[in-house]
Amino acid sequence: MSAQKPTAAAPVRADAQRNAERVLAAARRAVAAHGLEVSFHEIAREAGVGVGTVYRRYPEREQLMAAVLRDILGELTATARRALEAEGAWDGFVLLFGDLTLRSAQNAGLSSSLGQHGGPAIAAQRRQLLDLARLVVERAQGAGSLRRDLTWQDVLQLTQAATASGCALGLEPAPARSRQTTLAVLLDGLRTDAR
Amino acid sequence: MSAQKPTAAAPVRADAQRNAERVLAAARRAVAAHGLEVSFHEIAREAGVGVGTVYRRYPEREQLMAAVLRDILGELTATARRALEAEGAWDGFVLLFGDLTLRSAQNAGLSSSLGQHGGPAIAAQRRQLLDLARLVVERAQGAGSLRRDLTWQDVLQLTQAATASGCALGLEPAPARSRQTTLAVLLDGLRTDAR
Amino acid sequence: MSAQKPTAAAPVRADAQRNAERVLAAARRAVAAHGLEVSFHEIAREAGVGVGTVYRRYPEREQLMAAVLRDILGELTATARRALEAEGAWDGFVLLFGDLTLRSAQNAGLSSSLGQHGGPAIAAQRRQLLDLARLVVERAQGAGSLRRDLTWQDVLQLTQAATASGCALGLEPAPARSRQTTLAVLLDGLRTDAR
Amino acid sequence: MSAQKPTAAAPVRADAQRNAERVLAAARRAVAAHGLEVSFHEIAREAGVGVGTVYRRYPEREQLMAAVLRDILGELTATARRALEAEGAWDGFVLLFGDLTLRSAQNAGLSSSLGQHGGPAIAAQRRQLLDLARLVVERAQGAGSLRRDLTWQDVLQLTQAATASGCALGLEPAPARSRQTTLAVLLDGLRTDAR
DNA sequence: TATGAATGAGTTTTCATTCAT
DNA sequence: TATGAATGAAAACTCATTCAT
Numbered sequence: 001m002s003a004q005k006p007t008a009a010a011p012v013r014a015d016a017q018r019n020a021e022r023v024l025a026a027a028r029r030a031v032a033a034h035g036l037e038v039s040f041h042e043i044a045r046e047a048g049v050g051v052g053t054v055y056r057r058y059p060e061r062e063q064l065m066a067a068v069l070r071d072i073l074g075e076l077t078a079t080a081r082r083a084l085e086a087e088g089a090w091d092g093f094v095l096l097f098g099d100l101t102l103r104s105a106q107n108a109g110l111s112s113s114l115g116q117h118g119g120p121a122i123a124a125q126r127r128q129l130l131d132l133a134r135l136v137v138e139r140a141q142g143a144g145s146l147r148r149d150l151t152w153q154d155v156l157q158l159t160q161a162a163t164a165s166g167c168a169l170g171l172e173p174a175p176a177r178s179r180q181t182t183l184a185v186l187l188d189g190l191r192t193d194a195r
Numbered sequence: 196m197s198a199q200k201p202t203a204a205a206p207v208r209a210d211a212q213r214n215a216e217r218v219l220a221a222a223r224r225a226v227a228a229h230g231l232e233v234s235f236h237e238i239a240r241e242a243g244v245g246v247g248t249v250y251r252r253y254p255e256r257e258q259l260m261a262a263v264l265r266d267i268l269g270e271l272t273a274t275a276r277r278a279l280e281a282e283g284a285w286d287g288f289v290l291l292f293g294d295l296t297l298r299s300a301q302n303a304g305l306s307s308s309l310g311q312h313g314g315p316a317i318a319a320q321r322r323q324l325l326d327l328a329r330l331v332v333e334r335a336q337g338a339g340s341l342r343r344d345l346t347w348q349d350v351l352q353l354t355q356a357a358t359a360s361g362c363a364l365g366l367e368p369a370p371a372r373s374r375q376t377t378l379a380v381l382l383d384g385l386r387t388d389a390r
Numbered sequence: 391m392s393a394q395k396p397t398a399a400a401p402v403r404a405d406a407q408r409n410a411e412r413v414l415a416a417a418r419r420a421v422a423a424h425g426l427e428v429s430f431h432e433i434a435r436e437a438g439v440g441v442g443t444v445y446r447r448y449p450e451r452e453q454l455m456a457a458v459l460r461d462i463l464g465e466l467t468a469t470a471r472r473a474l475e476a477e478g479a480w481d482g483f484v485l486l487f488g489d490l491t492l493r494s495a496q497n498a499g500l501s502s503s504l505g506q507h508g509g510p511a512i513a514a515q516r517r518q519l520l521d522l523a524r525l526v527v528e529r530a531q532g533a534g535s536l537r538r539d540l541t542w543q544d545v546l547q548l549t550q551a552a553t554a555s556g557c558a559l560g561l562e563p564a565p566a567r568s569r570q571t572t573l574a575v576l577l578d579g580l581r582t583d584a585r
Numbered sequence: 586m587s588a589q590k591p592t593a594a595a596p597v598r599a600d601a602q603r604n605a606e607r608v609l610a611a612a613r614r615a616v617a618a619h620g621l622e623v624s625f626h627e628i629a630r631e632a633g634v635g636v637g638t639v640y641r642r643y644p645e646r647e648q649l650m651a652a653v654l655r656d657i658l659g660e661l662t663a664t665a666r667r668a669l670e671a672e673g674a675w676d677g678f679v680l681l682f683g684d685l686t687l688r689s690a691q692n693a694g695l696s697s698s699l700g701q702h703g704g705p706a707i708a709a710q711r712r713q714l715l716d717l718a719r720l721v722v723e724r725a726q727g728a729g730s731l732r733r734d735l736t737w738q739d740v741l742q743l744t745q746a747a748t749a750s751g752c753a754l755g756l757e758p759a760p761a762r763s764r765q766t767t768l769a770v771l772l773d774g775l776r777t778d779a780r
Numbered sequence: 781t782a783t784g785a786a787t788g789a790g791t792t793t794t795c796a797t798t799c800a801t
Numbered sequence: 802t803a804t805g806a807a808t809g810a811a812a813a814c815t816c817a818t819t820c821a822t
Contacts (some may be wrong), residue, residue, distance in 0.1 A: 029203070111362060156363050157376070161356035169324060189382070189385075
């Protein structure tokens with residue numbers, strides 16, 4: 001009965017696949033642009049599809065947010081692997097720290113809003129990333145370039161710091177420059193070289 | 196304040212005055228606890244009054260937020276004055292930086308959400324605080340204890356950093372310890388002593 | 391502190407009370423007119439209030455439907471009491487049977503749609519009504535005017551029969567006459583007089 | 586029906602024909618199980634085909650419902666013919682009355698929801714059935730076994746009664762027994778024997 | 781042609797704001 | 802004046818119908 005092609009069981013329509021990707025990408029953009037509370041209509045508009053399409057794939061809001069978080073964690077894990085393989089221990093640390101910093105806003109928001117409801121898949125993924133990040137931190141500490149009076153958790157927590165985007169005391173906003181400056185000062189505060 | 200006549204017209208004021216203060220205090224607590232988007236219902240509950248009462252005093256959300264901001268800026272200005280009068284230039288800087296840090300989340304959020312609409316009173320108050328803060332920073336830089344490769348704006352902007360309260364990668368939240376750690380690392384990154 | 395009136399604890403605003411009644415009455419009318427699936431907007435329009443008002447009293451659809459059912463059961467219980475006190479046992483039975491018949495459509499629909507979720511209050515109310523109805527049936531059977539080869543449950547179930555409102559085979563609809571006819575035939579089938 | 590040429594153009598029909606029948610049968614089952622408002626998705630699932638297939642054959646809900654009604658009326662007409670040929674006039678009446686009763690729920694619902702829009706074919710079919718049913722009723726009345734104080738329309742309308750499927754007052758549902766009981770009581774109310 | 785993914789109008793539900801008491 | 806009930810616009814979510822594959 002089945003044809004020559006062994007893929008007959010799961011055709012996975014081309015347009016469906018494309019839409020799935022567009023929805024997830026749109027959700028990431030929408031969350032980045034409008035915050036965690038973005039409406040599904042906004043996400044749908046961003047993706048160029050109807051609301052129903054978004055709901056077909058993610059019947060509940062939490063599921064879509066979990067998918068976004070999964071996506072972010074996946075990219076961070078990739079960075080962590082590259083960081084571990086970097087030539088210099090400090091360079092690797094800077095690579096990961098910089099990337100964590102860039103994405104920490106959404107990541108933190110999603111993490112805390114999903115709470116423990118993210119599901120076991122996300123929990124596992126997060127544990128994996130934490131294991132890798134710990135190795136990156138300990139490698140840098142082992143090489144003597146990163147302060148040893150902080151736990152690896154303290155160090156990771158610091159990634160939150162460079163994200164704060166508000167305009168202190170109403171100073172002109174210069175987010176990009178500001179983030180670079182903050183990152184530089186934090187790294188100066190973390191490295192042991194000059195001490 | 197100037198109520199020369201203790202006539203029958205006055206007594207109402209006492210109640211109203213007390214309520215006004217309770218609402219403002221409640222708003223500060225509510226904003227600190229639930230963020231800038233707190234609902235008026237939440238603020239009313241916190242103050243122990245009806246929503247209507249909050250709306251009566253602050254017909255627009257912006258007005259209430261401006262009052263909160265005014266309150267915060269007033270406290271920060273007081274700190275800045277004490278910082279200027281501190282014995283050590285670095286100690287003064289640490290005092291102000293620490294206080295700005297503590298309140299920067301709300302302050303920053305309020306500042307940016309109010310935009311330029313805060314009204315002239317707030318603008319003036321902010322200018323005054325900025326002038327004082329600039330003196331504190333430049334005094335520390337003059338004394339050689341604070342890095343000079345950053346503008347005073349960069350330095351003030353960094354107060355945002357230590358407030359980020361999210362839990363990076365789902366690590367256990369330990370906000371108090373985390374803030375102290377972040378503050379210490381930032382100050383280490385800012386001071387010139389050991390270099 | 392409390393004034394002279396001991397009712398200060400639960401003022402129960404006049405308009406709120408009026409609205410509560412209007413909403414419930416509107417819900418009964420709307421369910422009767424448009425079926426169990428009526429939208430809350432329809433009910434609100436019927437009541438002349440905003441949707442929010444309906445939701446304030448009945449945060450979930452099921453709660454409103456339960457209230458409607460409670461209302462109907464209350465009226466039926468009153469009828470059952472009067473039926474028990476009627477002079478003739480058969481007259482009493484006809485009174486209750488006729489009323490049950492009139493309301494059985496909504497009652498049955500609500501009962502089955504609420505399932506066991508109606509809550510204990512409704513369950514108790516239903517049990518009370520059933521107890522009374524059983525007495526009415528058994529009284530008529532005891533007096534020899536109602537067939538004894540049917541259980542009281544069978545008899546009550548028959549109340550469903552006279553409600554069917556469809557137009558058999560597309561015959562002109564004459565609901566009122568039809569219901570009277572059906573009721574008469576059923577009662578003839580149930581009484582023992584002429585046998 | 587007239588396919589003289591067994592050419593290549595024909596084979597498609599077999600499949601299509603089978604599907605058409607499956608859809609109609611599924612629709613009858615679905616309407617019986619879930620009521621007139623059954624969704625096309627439900628019917629498609631029941632038939633084991635995609636929704637699109639159902640829509641292809643019956644672009645409008647009304648067309649499918651008309652087909653279902655046609656099917657039911659056809660079966661009832663056959664019963665009516667057998668009823669007319671039965672030995673006893675009362676037995677014939679009971680045969681038809683019982684069958685009408687069994688199917689009256691759907692039939693009535695469909696008849697009234699289709700209104701006069703059922704199309705001329707259905708109107709004709711219905712007229713034919715009514716003529717036969719009238720003869721069955723009048724034959725039983727002529728034989729003296731069926732009450733003569735009711736018009737034949739009243740009698741037919743009573744077929745609606747025995748179908749009511751709700752559970753009066755939340756009594757346990759016992760549909761089969763209940764229908765038999767109701768039928769028996771109705772027939773007792775209709776026959777003249779014991780009077 | 782058969783399929784089921786996509787669509788978007790309609791429903792339920794929430795909540796910032798207004799207003800009768 | 803203080804209150805919290807009422808309001809209705811907007812968000813979440815469903816599902817009958819259409820249409821690309």
